[in-house]
Amino acid sequence: MINKIIDRLNDLKDEAYKEFSSSLNPTALPMIGVRIPELRTIAKEIVNEDPIYFLEHNPLNFFELVSLHAMVLGLMKRDLSVILKYVKDFIPHINDWSVNDTFCQTFKIAKKYQKEVWEFLGDYFNSDQEFELRVVVVMMMCHFINDEYINSVIEFIDQTKHSGYYYKMGCAWCLQVIMVKYPDLCYNYLLNNHLDDWTFNKAISKMIESYRISDDMKDKIRKLKRK
Numbered sequence: 001m002i003n004k005i006i007d008r009l010n011d012l013k014d015e016a017y018k019e020f021s022s023s024l025n026p027t028a029l030p031m032i033g034v035r036i037p038e039l040r041t042i043a044k045e046i047v048n049e050d051p052i053y054f055l056e057h058n059p060l061n062f063f064e065l066v067s068l069h070a071m072v073l074g075l076m077k078r079d080l081s082v083i084l085k086y087v088k089d090f091i092p093h094i095n096d097w098s099v100n101d102t103f104c105q106t107f108k109i110a111k112k113y114q115k116e117v118w119e120f121l122g123d124y125f126n127s128d129q130e131f132e133l134r135v136v137v138v139m140m141m142c143h144f145i146n147d148e149y150i151n152s153v154i155e156f157i158d159q160t161k162h163s164g165y166y167y168k169m170g171c172a173w174c175l176q177v178i179m180v181k182y183p184d185l186c187y188n189y190l191l192n193n194h195l196d197d198w199t200f201n202k203a204i205s206k207m208i209e210s211y212r213i214s215d216d217m218k219d220k221i222r223k224l225k226r227k
Contacts, residue, residue, distance in 0.1 A: 001050065002057050005042065009064050012038050021098075027166075028096035031063040036102070039064060043071035051076040055086050066099050074106025080113050084120050091124070094131045097166050101138055110143035118144065118152075125156065130164030137167065141174040145181050154178065154185075158194050171195075172202035179221075180212045187217065190224055197226045 009032050018033025046054045051072050060066050073087055087107075094100050110117040121139060124132045137160075140153045157171045179186040193200070204225050208218050 001053060002059070005046070005054075005068070006062075006065075008042065009034050009062075025063075025096050025098050028063045028098065029061065029066060034064050036067070039067050040071060043068050043075055046072050047075045047077070051078075055090075060093050063096070063099070066093060067102055069093070070099050070103035071106050074103060074108065080109065080116055083109065084116075087120070091132060091135060094135060096131075097134070097169075100131055100134050100166070104135060104138040104142050107139065107143070110139065114144070114148070118149065125160065128162070130162055130167045133160060133162050133164070133167045134170040136160075137170040137174050141170070141177050145174075145177055150178065150182055150185065154189055158189075161196070168196075168199045169202065171199050172206050175203040176206040176210055176213075179207045179217070180210065183213070183217055187220065190221060201225055 012035075013033040014035065015033055017035055018031050021033070022028070022031050046068065054072060055069065058065055058069050060069060069090055073083065073090060076083065090103075094103065107117075117139070121136050124136050127133055127136075137157065140149070140156065144150075144153055153174070157174060162168070175186065178189075190200075190204075195203070204221055207213055207221055
């Protein structure tokens with residue numbers, strides 16, 4: 001199964017796309033050069049065939065194989081405890097923003113099992129690993145910006161510190177989404193928070209760039225940018 005998948009990936013490789021994608025994702029593993037929609041098609045086929053075999057035998061030595069792993073975890077239909085076991089095994093292999101975000105965005109089972117997935121993420125709240133923390137904050141952004149968890153999400157971002165660029169960018173991105181969905185709450189948070197200057201200003205910039213935030217709110221938050 002694995003060899004057939006690797007052969008198929010090589011048949012689909014696009015050298016121009018490989019060069020472009022590599023330039024955007026400097027921390028990723030070596031790339032074959034397969035576009036994301038084609039990877040999604042293969043991931044769905046794996047889920048329909050034998051996802052457990054794939055997860056247990058995937059060598060995870062190319063960006064595309066790690067991306068497929070992330071997608072299969074999000075798409076497979078198994079008991080939650082089984083899925084979370086394989087997620088726990090996989091998280092240490094997440095070393096770039098693309099795989100990180102693909103995994104979090106695809107992991108829609110978190111919408112159904114909010115309490116259980118939140119508790120699972122809690123094991124990583126105090127991690128010192130940049131991408132473990134990015135998994136947490138992007139998972140929150142994708143699945144936990146709701147009335148029940150919004151205050152806990154803000155508390156995590158406010159209290160969890162790490163110097164890593166990709167974690168701080170994840171926090172800024174999450175705050176932008178919070179501003180879209182809870183503008184008053186987010187604005188009040190911006191008035192009183194413990195964010196470092198870089199993350200705070202990046203969040204402001206991302207909010208100003210958003211088409212989903214009102215001009216009036218943008219005018220207000222522009223004035224908050226730190227020097």
